[in-house]
Amino acid sequence: MTLTVHHLQVGQSERIVWLCEELGIPYTLKLHQRDPVFSPQSIKDLNPLGQAPVIQDGDLTLCESAACVEYIIHKHGNGRLALPPDHKNYADYLYWFHFANGTLQPAILNVMQVSHVDTSKTSPAMAKLQERFSGILAFMDARLKESKWLAGEEFTAADIMPVFTLTTMRSFYGFDLSEYEGILGYLQRVIEREGFKKARAKGDPDMELMIDGKPPKPFVQKLREQGKL
Numbered sequence: 001m002t003l004t005v006h007h008l009q010v011g012q013s014e015r016i017v018w019l020c021e022e023l024g025i026p027y028t029l030k031l032h033q034r035d036p037v038f039s040p041q042s043i044k045d046l047n048p049l050g051q052a053p054v055i056q057d058g059d060l061t062l063c064e065s066a067a068c069v070e071y072i073i074h075k076h077g078n079g080r081l082a083l084p085p086d087h088k089n090y091a092d093y094l095y096w097f098h099f100a101n102g103t104l105q106p107a108i109l110n111v112m113q114v115s116h117v118d119t120s121k122t123s124p125a126m127a128k129l130q131e132r133f134s135g136i137l138a139f140m141d142a143r144l145k146e147s148k149w150l151a152g153e154e155f156t157a158a159d160i161m162p163v164f165t166l167t168t169m170r171s172f173y174g175f176d177l178s179e180y181e182g183i184l185g186y187l188q189r190v191i192e193r194e195g196f197k198k199a200r201a202k203g204d205p206d207m208e209l210m211i212d213g214k215p216p217k218p219f220v221q222k223l224r225e226q227g228k229l
């Protein structure tokens with residue numbers, strides 16, 4: 001069976017490319033470009049919800065980042081990059097793995113979506129959502145000051161899940177990370193990994209790393225400069 005990973009460039013499917021490179025498993029990578037902001041027809045043909053990641057393995061087509069990560073780890077990676085139930089950091093692994101799409105990514109999506117409606121950005125609702133998101137970043141920051149990787153001393157899939165939100169997502173909603181030294185040190189450790197470098201070279205060779213404190217240039221601004229929007 002050949003594993004195929006569909007990656008919508010500048011998007012959260014970067015996690016799956018990165019996972020495959022960290023595991024060193026064979027896979028076919030199919031790149032898709034945004035049209036100009038949302039998914040192209042090629043992704044809609046694979047996923048009725050029109051979102052990436054999508055993986056294919058024989059007759060199977062599977063979506064959702066966390067499902068794809070678990071599937072690949074257990075079907076193709078002999079369980080590597082997951083911690084087993086008898087590992088002392090098993091609960092940490094589960095917590096941080098699910099924190100990424102259960103808490104971190106929804107929180108910034110809330111801020112981003114409300115900011116589109118509340119253009120003054122000063123309403124009590126907006127202030128509350130911002131405060132909540134800052135609290136989440138501070139919580140991660142504290143963890144990453146005491147621990148090299150999110151689940152402990154070992155790099156795991158719990159690290160592959162949240163990095164999109166801390167980096168690439170900031171080109172869609174530009175939050176500042178300057179005050180979070182723990183997170184910035186962590187992102188530096190991430191980009192030094194061979195698996196990460198290989199994934200970036202294959203999946204998004206033209207995209208900047210977005211690991212600085214200050215937010216990167218907005219994705220829509222780049223599209224405007226390229227005359228695509």
Ligand SMILES: N[C@@H](CCC(=O)N[C@@H](CS)C(=O)NCC(=O)O)C(=O)O
Nearest residue numbers: 011012038039050051052053064065
């Ligand atoms: N919870 C889903 C979210 C997937 C998702 O929102 N993907 C974005 C990429 S960042 C997408 O496909 N956007 C294009 C669109 O919605 O048209 C997952 O983790 O797989």
